[in-house]
Amino acid sequence: MNRLEALRALGLDEDATDEDIKTAYRETAQILHPDRFATNKKLQDRATEQFKNLQEAYDFLTSSKGRRKAGGSSVSARPARAPYDDVDARLAGIAAARTQLVRQRDAVYDERRNGLGMAAIGGLVALFCGRRPFGLFGVVAAIAGTAAIWGIVQVVSSQHSINTLTEHIDELNREERKIAQESEEE
Numbered sequence: 001m002n003r004l005e006a007l008r009a010l011g012l013d014e015d016a017t018d019e020d021i022k023t024a025y026r027e028t029a030q031i032l033h034p035d036r037f038a039t040n041k042k043l044q045d046r047a048t049e050q051f052k053n054l055q056e057a058y059d060f061l062t063s064s065k066g067r068r069k070a071g072g073s074s075v076s077a078r079p080a081r082a083p084y085d086d087v088d089a090r091l092a093g094i095a096a097a098r099t100q101l102v103r104q105r106d107a108v109y110d111e112r113r114n115g116l117g118m119a120a121i122g123g124l125v126a127l128f129c130g131r132r133p134f135g136l137f138g139v140v141a142a143i144a145g146t147a148a149i150w151g152i153v154q155v156v157s158s159q160h161s162i163n164t165l166t167e168h169i170d171e172l173n174r175e176e177r178k179i180a181q182e183s184e185e186e
Contacts, residue, residue, distance in 0.1 A: 001060050009057035011089035024089055025058040031097040039161045043104045087183050098172045105165040112158035119151030
């Protein structure tokens with residue numbers, strides 16, 4: 001990893017200061033932290049990998065290898081508003097996190113739909129076969145009843161995940177509006 005790659009991982013450009021790096025790291029770490037995705041193992045694993053990349057970039061930039069060389073640009077030479085400044089980096093991070101959360105929520109919607117189907121079909125089969133409680137029909141009724149209950153559990157669990165993801169998306173939307181308002185006031 002070189003300095004430019006590490007800066008891009010944090011959503012910064014080449015003239016980022018040490019303070020810019022710290023701020024971008026903290027904000028991106030809050031967005032990508034694996035604990036935010038505790039309800040979905042697949043997304044938690046993905047967030048863990050992205051968080052490791054973020055940490056690697058930050059460690060590189062704060063080490064002696066990643067620091068700006070003495071002959072590099074100074075803070076005073078920096079334009080008042082860089083083409084890709086802190087606000088843009090924060091908004092880009094929020095947009096990326098929102099995209100990931102929306103995809104995750106869509107996957108959970110599919111899980112909920114599958115649970116509803118399992119509950120409905122299992123319930124109907126259990127109802128049909130349950131009229132004859134002995135022999136093969138009894139076994140099929142028991143299995144179908146179990147499938148129906150499992151479908152109900154999946155629906156309830158999925159709904160909880162959907163609610164949590166929606167809250168996170170709403171939180172990101174509020175943060176984006178707040179940043180946009182602060183940017184307009186400047």
